[in-house]
Amino acid sequence: MANRHEAADESRRLDRRNLLATIGAAGTAGFAGCGGQGATEPSGSADSDSDDGGPFPLSVRLETGGTDERIRMVELIAESLQQTGYFETEVETYEWNAYLDRVINPAYQDNGYLPAIGLSGTFNPHSFCNPIHNSANVGACCNLTGIADPELDELLDSARYGIEVAEDSRLRAETYDEIWRTLAEERYTSFVHFGVETAVSNADLHGFAMWPFPEGVFSYGLFSPQDEQVAWIDGERPAGDSDLADLTTGGTLTAAVSTNPDSFDPPHSSDTTSTIVQNLLFEALVANDAEGNVYPWLAERYELRDVRDVDRTVYEEYMRPAGTTAEGAVDVDEQVIVRHPEDDPAADDEVRVLLPEDAREAAADGTYGMWFRYELREGVEFHGGGELTAEDVVASYEYYENSATAPQTFDSVLAAVAVDEYVVDVYAQVPDAEAERELPGISVLSADQIADVEKGGIDPREGVTPVGTGPYEFDEFVDEEYLEVSKFDGYWVESRGVTDAFEWFDGPDSFPDGPVIDAVEVEVVPDDATRAGALRSGEIDLTYDVATATLEDFDDADGFLVHAVEAGGYDYLQYPLNVEPWDDPRLREAVNHLIPRQRIVDNVLNGWAEPAWTPIPRIARGAGTTDYEALEDAVGPLNEYDVERAEALLDEMAAEYDEPS
Amino acid sequence: MTAVLEVEDLTVRFYAEEGVVTAVDGLSYRIEAGETFGVVGESGAGKSVAALSVLGLIDSPGRIEGGEVRFEGEDLLSMDESALRSVRGDGIGTVFQDARAALNPVYTVGEQIAETIEHHLEYAPSTARDRAIRLLDRVGIADAETRYSDYPHEFSGGMCQRAAIAMALSCDPELIVADEPTTALDVTVEARILDLLAELADEFDVAVQLVTHDLGVIAGTCDRAMVMYAGEAVETAPVEELYYDPKHPYTAGLMSAIPRVGDDDDRLPTIPGTMPDPIDPPPGCRFHPRCPFAEEACTRTDPALVDPETGEAATLDDDRAAACLEYTEGLSGGLDYSVEVAGGTGEHVEKAIDEREEGGSDE
Amino acid sequence: MSLRRFVVRRALSVVPVLFGVSVITFGLFHLTPGDPVSQLVALNPDVSAAEEARLRERWGLSGPVWRQYLAWLSNVLVGDFSRELRTGRAVSGILWRRLPETIVLGAFGWVFAIAIAIPAGIYAAVNKGRFGDVAARVLALSGVSIPNFWLGLLLILVFSLYLGLFPVLPPSRLPLYHPETLRYLLLPGVTIGTAAAASVTRVMRTSMAEELNEEYVTAARARGLPERTVVFKHVLRNSLVSVVTLAATLTAGIVAGSVVVESVFNWPGLGSEFVRAINRREVNVVMAITLVTAVAVVLANFLADVLYAVLDPRIRYD
Incomplete structure (x- = not known):
């Protein structure tokens, strides 16, 4: 059965849901308040000391929160760093709610601290690299330390968007392989383990x-014919x-x-x-199996009818101006489908936006990225009576506007149009290799029920019985x-x-x-x-x-x-590369070698996790690499716990430090 | 005349950390039906302990170790608890020193009296109530019916004591043991209470054991009296003889220590010294360290209670007894004191002494 | 004065206390930094400033503090405790549903405590210095020392899992007054009541031991009353005053204990709701429960005052 809420991470806005989903699922708050565990206080800022060993011992402050297990993981990492003698570590922990706020805190771009977070990825390999590394996500979730690598950005975008990858999955996998190689070289982050x-x-x-x-x-286990479950x-x-x-x-x-x-x-x-x-x-229009393959479900069949080589500027003529608020939000009542990529609500007083009605117009005019047609089955009953028709599907998409999950939905969906009683066309904004999974990723609700309630009003406590298929x-x-x-x-x-x-x-x-x-x-x-x-x-x-x-x-x-x-959950550490000496990739590589992944899995999680030797877990292997074993061989050794290698790199750095800049 | 109470050779010891205190040592006395019997002595003489042990109300660390307490012929000390309880309150009533403290503050006075009546006489509650009201009235409490429902803290000290007396009388006892009943009251109230007690004793024909340290109280109300010192009885006599012809130096000393109206002396005569240490009493006569007439013999022998005329051991039936070697082996110095009666009934006194001398045996 | 007048006067004096309680409750929450709206905004950063201001108005969080207080108070007095931030549901609904659960649990705990403690205290006092007394005091000390969550889990382990006498989860389909539900309450009741029982036992014992030395006890015995009457009719009533004092303060302890006990036993009362609301920063819920608890304690003390007057007539003169 479809897991439509394996939400996309490639939203450009705060992907709170993901964060909350991970954190919520992994358990509630860890410790209250701040505990300065680990070693001595760092001296003032986390910039390097001018000590004898060059920048070493380097003061390092790791920050985390959320679950007890993540906190212990970070403490183990801190201890490992501390024991080499090259680092003076300190661990700062936050209670759940405070942690949430800190996770989008732009301070991490220049305070030099190492944040450790947990995220949840999906079948989409993009969810394991884009939210963290794409410069578009700076100040949002989850590019905390301000990674801005234009080449990497381009690679990331091209791995998912564009006609070529939308049509050629092998090309897509190859692009990801290149991304993994680049990330291994740059080492902007260290994945610790997969959940x-x-x-x-x-x-x-x-x-x-x-x-x-x-x-x-519960739902998968009860009945999933796609896996004969x-x-x-x-x-x-x-x-x-x-x-x-x-x-x-x-x-x-x-x-x-x-x-x-x-x-x-x-x-x-x-x-x-x-x-x-x-x-x-x-239920949804499609369903996934445990490997991420997509099957028609409420739709009897679907097909990709057309792909156009466009980007979001193509909707310019359909866009309207809208005001912005002091906080940098777009001040408009309706759902913003697309915001003009060249406009910035934070900087501009006015931006151009595409609203739902205009989006439908654009689609009708043939302006779209992709066009999927879904043919619904006949005779699908709703609880309490009524038959599923295209009207229900379109009403459901509308119901998703301006909701908590709108960002995840409307970063890919352009419009949904009922063609016939049982035929729905859903358009994607741009050519997107994930569109097949993303576009139909909504729960299909009853148009009648939607008409009866206010937004968010399907609540049995208010007397409204939820109606589904x-x-x-x-x-x-x-x-x-x-x-x-x-x-x-x-x-x-x-x-x-x-x-x-x-x-x-x-x-x-x-x-x-x-x-x-x-x-x-x-x-x-x-x-x-x-x-x-x-x-x-x-x-x-x-x-x-x-x-x-x-x-x-x-x-x-x-x-x-x-x-x-x-599963798709992963914990990772992000390096403050804008702050010296973290801009030196050797330091990052060295620290990466000092992360005791296996020990963490064994001791902190009692073996109930997978060390992240590779950047993607099993669920993303389908689309995320051409050859998993080759990937393992290539990047695995870079993630091994290797104190000697780390020290060699650190020594190299120390030696150079004394040279005048 | 039959004895209502006969105490024979009563011994009570307290086992304290510091040692064993013999509070009462071989005490014997009798009380006749209807008579008011006084027990007098300084604090610590053992008077209250003796009174309480009559009813078996001695708690640990105290223990009644010997003797018999015969009430209407039956030994209370060998009775089982439930038999003893049926005597308490019914056959023997008690009046305590602090009347208000002896009443339960959370129940009304009338309730407490009625409770006793219901328990012993098995009256119905309303009948018991009526009887209690009548009793309250009889003891001089005005407006008895309203007062029935008052709490002890709403009664004055004197009224509390009257109520206590009413409670003691409630089941028509044969004997009332009153332990210093007026000590806590002021003098005018005291007088009235004593009068009341005397009246009621007469009216109800009840014997009273009146324990006090106040010789004046004895004089006013008692028929016979016993003087106690350090746990022992030192003299027993009918009250007039006790006052006008004390046979024991201690009694004489007590008498002289009473302030009298019209006295010219600047200082009150006292008996030098204090009561002996109860754990370690002096050898021989316990009074000898303070006795102006003590001789060597007194340090060796503890005199027994004897008939001063005959020198023979006193029995319970003897009205007159004293514990001094003078009356047994005789003291070389003798007892050199005399009683002067200032003004008033000198004749009367001489007559009483003459009568006695005539009636008594020769030495 | 009469008991009735006393009760009325005491009842009147409760009103200013309740008023003070409301001021303090309100003040505490408004002194803490941040308010519900800033919390909401943190969760939804696209809330515009204008919207934020509008929200503040709607939630009554604008304007001077005293006006906010009066608005809040006037709502509270008609039973409106505002709404949950996250879901918009009325807090009073939550209170209505959960208050009886906590009250019943608390009552169980209380009854258990008193039922154990008074006989134990009497027994210990009457047998003072002997083995029974020592045993009772050792048990009382243990009861006070054992942390209630540990005791709760231990009871579940022994009685639910090993012995199978009670279910682990409360029977949620049944109404509160159903015998099965009430039976389930035995374990949580014991858990909550144990510490209370321990304290009450000690006070009962001390109080009674003191009273047994009083003159009226000897006098009562001198009147030939059976020991049973002396102890249970005369002494007990005098000893209960200290116990009543303690029992009133126990109310607060029982309410506090219910927080932990309800979590352990999955009992849907105010205690577990309190924890949940704190974790989720649901200020309105937390305030409402605080207020309700404070009121409960005030009422408990009032009842204690009334009981004093009933027990001891001397007190009516106050």
Whole structure:
């Protein structure tokens, strides 16, 4: 099932959602207040001391926050640096909310501190390089230290945008390989490790598998024909080697989440738990499998009808002037589809923007980057009645305007137009290799429901029952306590039969036509210990977000299964290259060699992570490289923990330092 | 005349950290039905302990170690707790020194009286209430019915004591043990309370053991009295004889120490010295260190309580007894004191002494 | 004076205290840097200055402090505690739903504490110096020393996981007054009540031991009243005054304890809501719960005053 909220990172604005999603999923606040851990205070600024060893020992201040594990990771790195004797390290930690603010803090461009952050990437290899390295993201998320490498910028853009890569995936992969090489040379950042999504279930739940993103933890496992994935409940037999032949229907899955699902309104929510439950109720035009391949879902078929070699200036004639605010925002009520690339709201009083109506006009005129046509199925029922038509899809796109997730949607979508009762054309602003996955990345809502509510008003607490096309429909929600959903009788896949519904399906005949579990109860249990206890006592069947130490216990215990999959989350360290001596790539390379990646994974995360020997995790390997093994061989050694090599580089620098500048 | 209370050879010890205190040592006395019997002595003489032990109200670290306390023939000390409890309040009533402290501050005075009545006499609450009101009235509390519902802190000291007396009388006891009942009251109130007590003792025909340090109180109300010193009885006598013909030097000393109206002396005569250390009393007669007539023999022998006429050991039935070697082996110096009665009834006194001398045996 | 007059006068004196409480609560939150709107803006940097000003107006955060206070107070008095920032939902709704849960939990804890502590204290006082007394005091010391989250987790471990006597999660589908729900409250009630029980035991013991030395006790015994009556009718009532004092201050402790206990037991009360609101910087919720808690403590003290007067007639003269 589509994970439309593996949100794009290539937004040029604050990609808060990503940040929040990672941080939210990884657990709430670490320590309160500032703790000066590690070594002695740096002397004044973090600029180099004029000491005997040249710039060494160099005062280094690392800053981080968010989760306990990230903080410990940074402390280990600081200790590793400290022990060489070349550095005097200090670690500053922040509570979650403060950390969030600091992450977009432009101070990092010249204060010389090393920020350590966690982000979440997607199937799109762009999400592992662009937000951090593209100069367009300076002062936003997440180019904190002000990396401005025009050649790199060009490479990044060309890896995703442009007719060539939109049409040729091999070219795209090659471009990324070049990017990885460049990044390895420059070493602007150091990726430490990739996260692993885990969940624990008891032996009643059979056939469960993990989706690499937390948002799909329940929905994917329940029914995903694209991977022949289905889960079922069988109290008689313990889960272990479960075979599809043993599938039993019925039962209720009791799952637990760690925070309250605050919203049932897909575009107007930004926290992971809300998305988790929304994915049970809503669907999208397409779906992904665990490797990132795209399949038609609510659309019976789709095709890329046209690509044009344009950039965003092509919409100039359709743009209107708009005022700007003192804070550098565009002062207009409607959704800004495109802002003229040459205008800067921070600097100018007036900018040119493309608004939705004009965007539609442009598309109709043939001014677009790409044109996808989606042919919807007939007879897809909404919960509570009504059939899915093109009108619902177009209304859904409109509903996404001016919402919390608008930035992620409208950085690629130009317009969505209903051609026919069951045909929708969706246009991309520019040729974009990710458009196939990005454009249809919205939840399809009911036009009737949208008409009835105000923006953000799909809320059962206000008496509005969410209506979607998904396999489960909303039953009951008691805020902060539990949510109940039950199987939707009129679920379209079931009505049709899975083999008839999906041309691409080539699984066995015995594969069920819909999820077989009758109902899902989601309990809200914020306390980690209590949640683990409830799993242990059998009061819940499934939960995620279990502390790594407890994961070990469950792994060893009978009657429980730990599910893990390498995911898109990654923790990294960014170097203040605008501040001496960090402008010297040898220093950056040396520090990179001093990051004890394996030790961090083993000690801090109890083995539940993957050291980042390469710049991309498994999920991005499809589109992100031509040959993963070659990539490993090329860049792997540069990330190894090598004190000698580091010291050699540092000595070299120290020796040169004394020479007059 | 039958004895309501017979205390024989009562011994009470306190086991303190510093040592063992023998508060009461071999004490014997009797109280007749209807008579008012005084127990007098300085503080620390053991009077209150003796009074409380009659009812078995001695708590650890104190222990009643010996003797018998016969109330209407039955030994209270060998009774079990529940039998003893049925005597307390019913057969024997108690009046304490600090009347207000002896009342529970959170219940009304009337309730507390009624409680005792309900418990011992098994009256219904309303009947008990009526009886309590009548008692309050009888002890001189005006407006008894309203006062029934007042709390102890709303009563004056004197009224509290009256209420306490009412409580002691509530179940028609045979004996009331009053432990310094007027010590905490001022003199005018004291007089009235004593009068009341005397009246009621007469009316209800109840015996009273009146413990006090005040000789004036004894004189006014008691029929017979016992003088205690350092845990022992040193003299027993009918009150008039005690005053006009004290047989024990201590008694004489006490008498002379009383301030008298019209006295010309600048200084009050006192008995030199203080009460002995209760843990380590002096050998022989306990009074000898302070006795102006003490001789060598007094340091060796602790005199027993004897009939001063005959020198034979006093029994419970004897009205007159004293504990001085003078009356047994005799002292070489003798007891050289005399009682002068200033003005007033000199005849009366001589007559009383003559009567006694005539009635008593020769030495 | 009569009990009734006393109660009325005390009740009247509570009003200025409540007023003071409201001023302090409001003042505390307005002295801290930042306000709800700046928090909102931090989350959404595209909020324009004009919008920010408009938001401030809407949330009543503009104008001089005293006017803000009066506006806030007048809303509070009609039950309007403003809204949650993130979701826009009425805070009063949250209070309504969660207050009974916390009250019931607190009541359990309280009842448990008193039910254990008073008999234990009496037992210890009556057996002063003997083994029973020592045992009671050791238990009391342990009760006060054990951190309540540890105790809670331990109880869950033993009674829910090992012995299977209680569920780990509260039965959320059932109403509060359902016997199953009430049964679930035993463990959290014990957790919350233990520290309270310990304190009350000690005070009860001391108080009673003192009273047992009083003259009226000897006098009561001299009247031949059975020991049971002496202890439970006469002495107990006098000893309870100190206990009532302590019990009133316990209210605050129980409310504070509920924060931890509700998290551990997943009990949907005000305590866990308080933590959540703090983490999310939901100022209005935090203020509302603070105010409610403060009011509860004031009321508890008022009740204690009334109880004193009931227990001890001498106090009515105040």
